[in-house]
Amino acid sequence: MEYFKSGLKSVLGASQEGVQLTGAETVERLVERVQFSTLLDDRRDACRALKALSRKYRIEVGAQGMGALRHVLETDHADSEIVGYSLDTLCNITAPETFEEEEHPNLGPTLTGVSQQFTEIFIKQPDNVALVLGFLEEYDFHVRWPAVKLLTSLLANKPKDLQEIVLVSPMGVSKLMDLLSDSREVIRNDALLLLTQLTKGNANIQKIVAFENAFDRLFDVIMEEGYSDGGIVVEDCLLLMLNLLRNNTSNQNFFKEGSYIQRLTPMFKLPQDVDDSGWSAQKVSNIHCMLQVARTLVTPGNPAQVTSSSQKSMRQCGLLEALCDILMASGVPADILTETISTVGEVIRGNQSNQEYFSTVMAPSTPPRPALVVLLMSMVNEKQPFILRCSVLYCYQCFLFKNEVGQSQLVQTLLPSATEVISLTTGQLLCGGLFSNDALSNWFSAVALSHALVENPGQQEQLLRVLLATNTGGQPVSLLHQCSMLLQQCSKLHSKLGLLILLSTWLSHCPLAVKQFVSVPTSVTYLTAQAGSNEHDDNEELVQGMCAFLLGLCIVFNDDSVAAFTKDKLKQLVGNRIGVEVFVDKLGEVSKHEVYSKAAKHPQLKPQFPSDLLLDHEFCQLFKALEGMVVKAVAPKPLMNGSSEPAVDSSYLLQYKELIREQDRRLEELSQTVERLTQEKHYMQMKLEECTGTLVQLRDQNMLLKAQANTSLGPVPELEEARVGLEHWRAECEHKDAIIESLQSNISADTHTDDLEARLHELYLEMGEKDLELERLKKSTTSHQHQDTSDELVETRQRLSEVSAELDKMKRDQDDLLELLTDQDTRLSMFKERLRTLGEKKTRSQANVSSSTHFKNKNMILLEGSL
Secondary structure, eight states: OOOHHHOOOOHHOOOOTTOOHHHHHHHHHHHHHHHHHHSSSHHHHHEEEEEEEOOOTTHHHHHHHHHHHHHHHHHHHHHHHEEEEEEHHHHHHOOOOOGGGGGGTBBSOOOHHHHHHHHHHTTSSSSHHHHHGGGGGGOOOOHHHHHHHHHHHHHHSHHHHHHHHHSSSSSSHHHHHHHGGOOOHHHHHHHHHHHHTTTTTTTEEEEEEHHTHHHHHHHHHHHHTTTGGGGGGHHHHHHHHHHHHHTHHHHHHHHTTTTOOGGGGGOOOOOOOOOGGGHHHHHHHHHHHHHHHHHHHHHHHSSHHHHHHHHHHHTTHHHHHHHHHHHHHHSHHHHHHHHHHHHHHHTTOOOHHHHHHHOOOOOOOSSOEHHHHHHHHHHHHTSSSHHHHHHHHHHHHHHTTTTTHHHHHHHHSEEEESOOOOHHHHHHHHHHHHHHHOOOHHHHHHHHHHHTTTTTTHHHHHHTOEEEETTSSSSOEHHHHHHHHHHHHOOOOHHHHHHHHHHHHTTTHHHHHHHHHHHHHTTHHHHHHHTTTTOOOHHHHHHHHHHHHHHHHHHHHHOOOGGOOHHHHHHHHHHIIIIIIHHHHHHHHHHHHHHHHHHHHHHSOOOSSSSGOOOOOOHHHHHHHHHHHHHHOOOOOSSSSSSSSSHHHHHHHHHHHHHHHHHHHHHHHHHHHHHHHHHHHHHHHHHHHHHHHHHHHHHHHHHHHHHHHHHTTSHHHHHHHHHHHHHHHHHHHHHHHHHHHHHHHHHSSGGHHHHHHHHHHHHHHHHHHHHHHHHHHHHHEEEHHSSHHHHHHHHHHHHHHHHHHHHHHHHHHHHHHHHHHHHHHHHHHHHHHHHHHHTTOOOHOOOOOHHHHHHHHHHHHHHHOOO
């Protein structure tokens, strides 16, 4: 501590003797040092001191130093040490938790919500987040790890805002995904937590992460960690996988088509000799998460195509078999067994092949029993955990869902048989639970039995043949008669509701069942009394509404075969004993109940307590479909008086309610579709911008490579020499153009013709002299070939070369002059012809032309002689 104080003094400089600086003043001086020091070492020391003070003086450091720290990240990004100090300081400022140093012995925590305020200030400029994302590319541990922690803190404080910033940041998600490949476990593990938080509730980010090869990387980590026997890292990977798959159809299809379901199977392979001691708390958590991942692919809320194809893949790759092995294994913890039962149910739900396979699974007992029988034994056993019994019911409901063979097999076990049945059957277990003293067993058994009748009129009629022996030894009674009597006699809420669910499902669309039910003594009287009751307890109102619904089904599906209870007589009974308005109000209490809305949402019930287990999902669907028919049957038209007019209005009101509900549902679906399409459009626009940027970069790189290739064809000095030569030739051409223009101007003026001829004559004379000198030099060269004086020979050859070059130049000049004279002669001839046509006499110009022609001819003779 003394060392730190001395170091802090060296950073702040010597203060006045006896003056103690406050925390705010110390922070202020350090911030000034960060802002205005020219030496990097001074700024680095100041940042180190701010990091040390940021936990105790969070508010002061955040308020005064956030801008300076951000400037350091931008300007001193090349120095990893100062960048690490700055990022650590920002982590402390925005950390959601409260540090012990912040707590004052008298004041307690200094301030709540400070981290959220600083986070809001920091992310107000999205460039700040992009700057931190850029540091993820640095491999230095002291830079990358603080950057990950800072992003985690920002995300914890402002998740939605940060998600939007990361989504529009170029390659932002890709930079985060690269962290999963980091060999340092602490960075990889923190990156998993960061991505888990980042992907919550944002479908676009989920899609980008999935298409960044996330599933392969997560499975690789899980395999390295040892599957279910791994540590908490396996759980983190599975939680991230859950975020990517839950309610995301695109990722679910990608998961299925990428053959990732096959990679789930090894996770559920358990040792044969596993016992209670082999299930650690972490292993339980890991397997629980694995089961949730599997359920996400086959949950009833998914599109039917996704669910069916996933179910098929799970059957083919052995995943369903592995789940059944866990189901029948010994020593499995109760919560894992509960989740496994629900998972198996959803894997087989509505899939005939999987349902058939599950019906053949045998439990390793003595004697062996079907797995369905063992599960139902647990459901009707009141000593089993409540959640486990609910899972068994859900699994059995999934087995019967759209499974006419399974429904028929269940009813057949209840019908009279010529052969004696030795072992327990599913029908026997359900009947035993239906008539037991345990109210929950009554409810579970009644609901399970009702699922054998859903959308299956044939089994509704077959079940009427089931007869039960009475305790007194009298005549056997039908199952429907016994259920009706139990409904009138029982006083427990769950027993009543279970029987009402069973009877309502049984009587709907089945006139024979209605006939048998109304034939039971006091059954209609009981329903009338219940529907007309004035008790105002919530649960009692629910029972009254369901009794009214059952009575309404007796009217709707009545074939008038029982004279005492025809359709019209039952209507009169309702109008006289209950009142149409009261009847409709009682009926409406069912859909208004809180339990109804919960049960109607999802096929699986998830009650926390037995008091929450009142209605079944399939019954809610049945009630929703038939409520309007019941109201219309009871009150078909208004009467003359206004007595029953409210009932008719109520029926119309119910129809409009149903229409509004359907429209609301459709509107919600359309809103979700619009939101999904908007997100996809935003995602595609972002990808288009990224591709455009990449294309521009590739074009620039292509041009650069072309330039480099062209440069590599020759060395730079040669290019420079060629450029100088080109400039020289340009100057030479301009000089010659000037000479030509001068000659043309001289030729055009008649007064200069004599000078031109004199110049030409001089050139011929010079050419003659040069020819003589050339001949002399050639002779001199020939004579020197037999001498040993090589120097003179070289000199003579050089002179010969120079004279030859000069002679060639003169010849070219002479040709140019002759060409110009010819042109002038042509022009003068033309002018002469024009003068002749005009009748003019020869002028001096004509004389000059004649002299020029004579001189040109003379010069030509001289030139031929010299050559």
